[in-house]
Amino acid sequence: MIVVNDVSKWFGDVVAVSDVSFRVGPGVTALLGPNGAGKSTMLRLLCGLTTPSQGTVRVLGADPHGDPALYRRVGLVPQQEAVFGSLSGRQFVRLAAHLQGLAQPDAAAVASLHVVELDPDDGRPMSTYSKGMRQRAKVAQALVHDPEVLMLDEPLEGLDPRQRLHLIELFRRLGSDGRCVVVSSHVLDEVERFGSRVLVMAQGRLAAEGDFHEIRALMDDRPNRLRVRTDHPRELAAALLGADSVVAVRLQDDALFVDTDDVGSFRRAVAPAAVRAGARLLELVPLDDDLESVFRYLVGRG
Amino acid sequence: MSVVRGTVVMKRWGATTALSGATFTIERGVTGLLGANGAGKTTLLGLVLGLTKPDGGSLEVLGLDPTTAGPRVRERIGYAPEHDALPPDVKAHDLVRHLAEVHGLPRREATARASDALWHVGLGEERFRPVGTMSTGQRQRVKLAAALAHDPALLLLDEPTNGLDPVQRESMLDLIRRIGSEFGIDVVLSSHLLEEIERVCDDVVILSGGRVVAAGALDTLRRGEAGLVVEIDGDVEAMATRLRAAGLTLTVDGARLVIDGAEDVAADAVRDAAVALGIGLRRVQRRMATLEDVFLAAAS
């Protein structure tokens, strides 16, 4: 649904995006990267809010910058907080519905406001809204015309835990029923709940693409680290070193930290080793196969 | 002696009731302040700072009553607000020194402590650059340094990781943990990111509808019934039937097995069953409720 070929973008002599290519299909894809990695620029390129200096961007087969008709099928939750302060939430969403050419703009607006749990009859202007309410109004205006492609730039900012859960569930559902949802967010444990497909950018380049578990598996230069608690730490440590998948074991405040370069065989080896050592396996916890670790290895310093 | 003590605190803004009888204490160390939007968190912070007066009940902060000894209380509090707006053309070091002076430090001491505070939050020579030229991450650190420079007894942080990317977020959370432990400054962290609160806070206060619905040490709050959560690399059903045969009661939740009863008995059974079936073990962990479960249960 989205095709990006060798796209570069520079502002003056600053390179925001350099030579990036990827495709995005239906479902939820997370666009990740440190601040200044070019994420926002990439999202704006996908929406046609700016043009690539080089390369091509196609959304649903059309050029997002030159073809306003495409916007009938695209929804965006922008990063900036500014909204039309003098309008109420309902007027703001109804305006969007109207400009999208919907038959019943007000009915669509009311429906969209219910989805984000905003009261359509609350006539107060948005200048009096809290950050969380303004954010939900922005989401409502992006959903009101039932778009096929949805771009979300930090959509959960300012929302409380319950609201975050509600919207995560909503975006996941939108992704699962065939829409293409691109989410940019810094809160990785929430991104994991959207799905596992990620695009990681760093210094304007694409650092990795795909299911982050598989990306982690590709990192064979980074042994998997697990924490093990047991009633006989030294014995279990010795037994584990016997297993050839184990590269290192460290004993620290009554827990074992085990590094393995073949996590699959280690999983099968740990129970037998425990039996041999007569040790009880109280806790076995992988420490670095979550998205946060994958991100840090790809982008962080060490 | 608790840092902050509130008894049946009431506060109304015109027609809406922001706090309807909140009773709580904030103990030493790092305390998480949680609540839905509009549950009264911001109002509570304002009351602790003595910016507004409660309509009922009483509040004691650092042993003083903020309604009468506002300035003396605020002198000992460092407050880092949620927005990261700062004067763009002022150098970070000048800004932090100025705020230290405004909190009562003499000029010479304020200059030295400003420099220390900026170094502690991890800003090197860029602390002499105008704040406007700094990244979101650096600006959040400047705000934290400004709240630390005058050696507060209590640090109020409102969503300190807002706008930070994962790597910056990680180092900010480490810094907050160090402030609560090494620096010996008590911290109240108001945030919506429960996973961060779990990583940094010793205890939490959960507000809902203007009242405290749950409070206490995180570990006690999260302690669910005894049991083990196990994820395996193979046939879940086979494992389940074998464990039931060994006399354990358990439920299967997708790829997870949730085993009730004593952890040590369950652990041994799981180990032996894995060896017997030649199945790999992905994860074995004590069953604990997440802060999210606690929050959703309390705030509903």
Place this chain on the structure above:
Amino acid sequence: MGALYRLFLRTQATRGRLIGLLLLGALAVVLGYAVGASPSADPVDDGTILMVSYGLALFVPVATLVFASAVLGEPNEDGTLVYLWLKPIARWRIVAAALAATLTVTLPVVVIPMVAAAAATGAGAPLVRGTLAATVLATIAYTGVFTWLGLRVKRALVWGLAYILVWEGFVARAGANPSRLAIRANARSLLVRMSGGPTRLISVSKPTAIAIPIAAAVLGVVLTIRRLIRQDVA
């Protein structure tokens, strides 16, 4: 495009702008009354000079600048333009709605005090008719130009004021040919021809005085549409 028109009306007619410009308008009427009530002043000549100096040279361009530079300039700068731009509507429709709303707000705020001031001078119908025609024409021309300026540059108010005071101030007085380039000179010539005021103020023929402002307006609109199509949006 009613929705867009109504939106722009709402974002334009802000309290601060209306109060400020109504004060400027009130001053015009006060000055007009002063000319009328003063025994020594010649209503037609002094009235015309007042309408041309304070009116066309200051009040009309500044009032139009305040509204026109903000209609698209403000959404472009504060980041709300994306909610209009990322919609399946032709760009010229956005500009059309913006111009219509700007004129709906600016014309009354400018024309009513100017005509009232002209009447207060006691110079009679010719000055009133001349003021009405020149003011409407100038407002339309300035609206076109300043709407484009608001989109094109940051801090359009400062650039707009510079244009009014420096460019038009200099060019408008630099003799017949160059003065054609200043909207003010054309509007002034039209007003003076209709009011019968001092002929030294006339620098262009009547058809030119009408054609140039309209051309300026059209050029402004075209540039605005082109700009809206090609520019980056926050």
Place this chain on the structure above:
Amino acid sequence: MSDARIIDQGYRPYEGPRRGRAGAVRSLAWHSVLRALGLRRTPWAKILPIASVVIAYLPAAVFVGVAVLVPKRVRDQANVLPTYHGYYGFITAAIVLFVALVGPEVLCSDRRNGMLGLYLASPLDRGSYLFAKVLAVLPVLGLVTLGPPLVLLVGLTVANAGPEGFGGFLLVFVRIGAAGVVISAAYTALSLAASSLTDRRAVASAGIILTLLLTSVATHTLVERAGANEHIMLLDLFFVPFELVQRIYGDPGIRPSIATGQLAAAELAWTVGAAAVLWWRYRKLTITR
């Protein structure tokens, strides 16, 4: 025993004395003075304040120079030296520019860049915050209202062209003081009140200049051209303070028909009214939303 040691670079608590709210007011006032004068800020922010100061002091310096170089005999015939109250004509432009710059600089930017929230979370509260800001604006305005006449007075006295005897000197000195207070009070209140109405410095500055210009042009035209009652001039913020200054120096001023008492009343009304607007706006500002 080696004398090597590692000094703990850890966090050092502060045990020393704290200066409380009074100290906070002093440091905020001093900080605001520096910002208003553009010190420790980008050169661009320094140009206007320094230009204003130059405009205000240059004439004084020139006159002192004339007094020193030109012999007394020639001076008296040409009557080139200004009267002390005449000198205020020279510094009007500088005063207006300062009034339009200082208020917005010390008030608007704090609200726009979030500093007000930080100040109110310090020992300061709204009252002491505004008090500190007034404390900052008065001396800055004094720089262009008190300074230039004092330079003139001292310069001329040194060039023995000053007032006769110590009594005369003291009289002029007191009058300069009184005049400075009269001008600074009204314009400080106006400047701060206007700056409390909007967060944007440029809009506040334009508002102040517009108000001064509008009231003076309107009242001036009505009185001159339309023969309206002279007391309308009491609405003119340009006229009232400077006319009062003339009266302080015993000069009947340009509108003798308006009694000095009425002038003083108008000055007081403007100052108190503006202060009321300022306090009303800051009292109802919501900071921690």
